[in-house]
Amino acid sequence: MSDISGHNFHTTFYHWLKRRGRTLVISVPFWWLIVFFLAPFLVVLKISFAEAIIAQPPYSQLLTFAEDGVVQLKLFISNYGYLLDDSLYISAYWSSIKIAFVSTLITLLVAYPMAYYIARSPSHRRNILLMLIVLPFWTSFLLRVYAWIGILKTNGIINNVLMWLGIIDEPFVMLQTNFAVYVGIVYTYLPFMVLPLFTNLVKLDESLLEASSDLGAGSLTTFLKITLPLSIPGIIAGSMLVFIPVVGEFVIPALLGGPSTLMIGQVLWNEFFSNRDWPVASAVAIVMLVLLVVPIMLLRNAQNASNEEGA
Amino acid sequence: MNASTQKNINGSIAGGAKPWVSQDQEPFIRINNLTKKFGDFTAVDNVSLDIYREELFCLLGGSGCGKSTLLRMLAGFEAPTSGTIMIDGQDMANVAPFDRPTNMMFQSYALFPHMSVEKNVAYGLLRDGMRKREAFEQVGEMLKLVQLQDFAKRKPDQLSGGQRQRVALARSLIKKPKLLLLDEPLGALDKKLREETQFELINIQESLGVTFIVVTHDQEEAMTLSTRIGVMNEGEIIQVGEPREIYEFPQSKFVADFIGSVNIFEGRVSDDATDYVRIKSSEADCEIHISHGVSCSENQKLWFAIRPEKLEVTHKKPRGKFNWVCGLVDEIAYQGNLSVYRIKLTSGKIIRVTKSNRLRHNEDEITWDDKVYVSWEDAAGVVLTQ
Numbered sequence: 001m002s003d004i005s006g007h008n009f010h011t012t013f014y015h016w017l018k019r020r021g022r023t024l025v026i027s028v029p030f031w032w033l034i035v036f037f038l039a040p041f042l043v044v045l046k047i048s049f050a051e052a053i054i055a056q057p058p059y060s061q062l063l064t065f066a067e068d069g070v071v072q073l074k075l076f077i078s079n080y081g082y083l084l085d086d087s088l089y090i091s092a093y094w095s096s097i098k099i100a101f102v103s104t105l106i107t108l109l110v111a112y113p114m115a116y117y118i119a120r121s122p123s124h125r126r127n128i129l130l131m132l133i134v135l136p137f138w139t140s141f142l143l144r145v146y147a148w149i150g151i152l153k154t155n156g157i158i159n160n161v162l163m164w165l166g167i168i169d170e171p172f173v174m175l176q177t178n179f180a181v182y183v184g185i186v187y188t189y190l191p192f193m194v195l196p197l198f199t200n201l202v203k204l205d206e207s208l209l210e211a212s213s214d215l216g217a218g219s220l221t222t223f224l225k226i227t228l229p230l231s232i233p234g235i236i237a238g239s240m241l242v243f244i245p246v247v248g249e250f251v252i253p254a255l256l257g258g259p260s261t262l263m264i265g266q267v268l269w270n271e272f273f274s275n276r277d278w279p280v281a282s283a284v285a286i287v288m289l290v291l292l293v294v295p296i297m298l299l300r301n302a303q304n305a306s307n308e309e310g311a
Numbered sequence: 312m313n314a315s316t317q318k319n320i321n322g323s324i325a326g327g328a329k330p331w332v333s334q335d336q337e338p339f340i341r342i343n344n345l346t347k348k349f350g351d352f353t354a355v356d357n358v359s360l361d362i363y364r365e366e367l368f369c370l371l372g373g374s375g376c377g378k379s380t381l382l383r384m385l386a387g388f389e390a391p392t393s394g395t396i397m398i399d400g401q402d403m404a405n406v407a408p409f410d411r412p413t414n415m416m417f418q419s420y421a422l423f424p425h426m427s428v429e430k431n432v433a434y435g436l437l438r439d440g441m442r443k444r445e446a447f448e449q450v451g452e453m454l455k456l457v458q459l460q461d462f463a464k465r466k467p468d469q470l471s472g473g474q475r476q477r478v479a480l481a482r483s484l485i486k487k488p489k490l491l492l493l494d495e496p497l498g499a500l501d502k503k504l505r506e507e508t509q510f511e512l513i514n515i516q517e518s519l520g521v522t523f524i525v526v527t528h529d530q531e532e533a534m535t536l537s538t539r540i541g542v543m544n545e546g547e548i549i550q551v552g553e554p555r556e557i558y559e560f561p562q563s564k565f566v567a568d569f570i571g572s573v574n575i576f577e578g579r580v581s582d583d584a585t586d587y588v589r590i591k592s593s594e595a596d597c598e599i600h601i602s603h604g605v606s607c608s609e610n611q612k613l614w615f616a617i618r619p620e621k622l623e624v625t626h627k628k629p630r631g632k633f634n635w636v637c638g639l640v641d642e643i644a645y646q647g648n649l650s651v652y653r654i655k656l657t658s659g660k661i662i663r664v665t666k667s668n669r670l671r672h673n674e675d676e677i678t679w680d681d682k683v684y685v686s687w688e689d690a691a692g693v694v695l696t697q
Contacts, residue, residue, distance in 0.1 A: 205419070205421065207417050207419055207421040208421050208423060210386075210388050210408070210415075210417070210421065211415070211417055211421035211422075211423070211482075212423075212434070213388075213407070213408045213409050214386060214387075214388075214408050214409070214413075214414055214415045214483075215409075215414065215434050215435035215438055215482070215486065216409045216435055216438035216439055216486070217409060217434075217438045218409060221438060225434075226423060229425050230424070230425055
């Protein structure tokens with residue numbers, strides 16, 4: 001009897017798997033995102049509506065059980081109001097977005113020729129070049145940023161070489177300026193721009209370029225009229241991968257930037273660790289998320305709409 | 312072989328001037344000793360070719376025979392290793408593709424996917440600095456010519472294969488090139504559409520008076536389209552001639568075999584007279600008699616090639632002493648308009664015979680395993696020495 005029921009169990013399980021297998025496979029990353037992304041986000045969202053108190057943990061509870069079975073819900077939206085009151089936050093957001101925008105643009109300008117060159121290389125050399133792009137990831141990110149300190153500082157490599165060559169008498173001040181921050185960001189995020197651009201450009205049908213040339217276009221016109229428009233999806237993907245993390249970047253401005261460098265990542269750090277004001281820190285994080293997510297969603301919608309129009 | 316006979320046949324086809332026969336016109340395109348090497352591989356090997364104004368010239372060959380490379384050198388996408396190309400008296404050596412008086416229709420069509428049909432077609436005109444209004448007027452007319460006026464605003468991926476092919480044609484014709492290069496122009500179309508489009512292509516070519524060079528691997532397409540065909544193999548041009556000439560007077564076994572189907576008997580000259588030749592072949596039952604002289608020597612090895620439709624198959628033994636073989640019907644393919652017989656000869660060789668089905672019902676129907684005689688006229692085949 002037990003043998004038969006065991007057999008039945010197996011076949012039912014098999015049929016269940018056959019029907020539900022798809023759902024099962026999809027649900028793994030789905031739950032991963034819920035547990036490790038959505039849940040922490042909700043926790044942060046909750047804290048952003050709390051009040052800072054001197055306690056462990058350093059914020060008030062939203063729900064409190066008062067006497068007589070009354071449940072109290074206290075939402076402090078003052079944290080968000082505070083962000084508007086103090087010009088520090090607005091200028092930090094603005095400066096972060098500005099730095100992210102400019103460095104995304106520079107990264108794009110540097111990465112495009114690289115990606116184009118790699119995509120046009122013969123396939124055996126292409127793999128080596130792609131390896132070289134990814135190679136820096138094999139060293140710790142922190143170490144690489146520290147290395148830039150050695151290169152950029154007043155008696156660092158660049159200044160020493162320039163002085164030795166007699167090109168300059170006084171060393172340039174590069175470290176602890178926005179310049180150093182840009183250098184660090186462009187250097188660090190370059191692969192994130194090169195790779196999506198490469199994936200796009202390598203698909204470009206060479207006969208399109210020949211057709212353009214055949215119809216009377218020089219190389220520049222062909223680039224502007226054919227290559228560039230067709231690589232826009234790659235440009236958008238790469239720019240997103242650079243812009244979004246750079247807005248919240250903390251390590252690079254902390255190590256390479258100076259007193260004039262103002263980015264939201266540092267502000268957040270200060271609120272959290274120096275001021276121990278978790279609710280305001282959470283509000284800063286939530287606002288940053290909204291600032292990033294809303295334009296991306298709008299862009300997505302615009303892209304989808306134009307795709308549908310084309311299809 | 313006998314050049315005089317060929318000349319005669321050329322003349323008798325008649326209809327239209329044939330500058331390649333009369334030699335009274337300067338060739339429009341002169342290709343001289345053109346060679347292209349990719350590393351050790353010779354893609355195009357010492358090709359010389361003259362093409363005349365308003366010709367529709369087909370380069371015919373299997374894949375990898377160098378026909379596309381030759382076309383790409385004419386367009387300027389590949390630089391020759393040696394040799395010269397002259398178009399309308401101008402040396403093309405240092406002329407970039409965008410400065411050449413040629414346009415190309417690509418095998419994949421290479422339509423710009425991000426542009427509408429009319430923008431694709433207008434592209435060439437706008438690059439020459441033409442005003443937008445004027446350019447789009449011309450585009451409208453061109454789209455009418457290829458019957459796509461209702462599709463001007465569509466993107467290439469919203470079109471069928473045949474429509475894309477027309478857009479590609481319109482785009483390559485809009486600049487009124489002196490020379491249009493077409494790389495497998497009908498390759499991506501299905502059979503029925505291909506046949507319709509062939510005639511359309513000829514009409515357009517004739518009405519615009521542009522010189523066409525078409526690359527194709529499809530011999531039927533080449534026969535239908537072209538004024539002349541250049542057969543290519545392993546980078547060389549093996550034979551150039553009008554379709555009929557290539558079909559009826561192939562100069563080598565390769566050409567005879569590549570264009571259409573053919574039965575080839577290998578043999579040796581047994582009797583070489585001024586006005587006839589006899590060939591003895593171990594594959595045939597009796598001697599082969601050819602009713603004209605052939606420049607060859609006694610006992611020389613050569614090949615007799617004859618097309619399946621020039622053979623007659625009967626149950627009755629032919630009366631003549633020469634030019635017949637005997638065998639058993641091995642296979643019959645009934646194709647409606649004609650039947651193809653595979654006949655196994657006494658020597659074991661299998662030959663193909665086609666017979667057009669003129670009668671709806673035949674009393675003396677030839678069927679499987681029948682003993683049959685296959686015979687042919689004295690001048691029905693060709694003698695090949697290579």
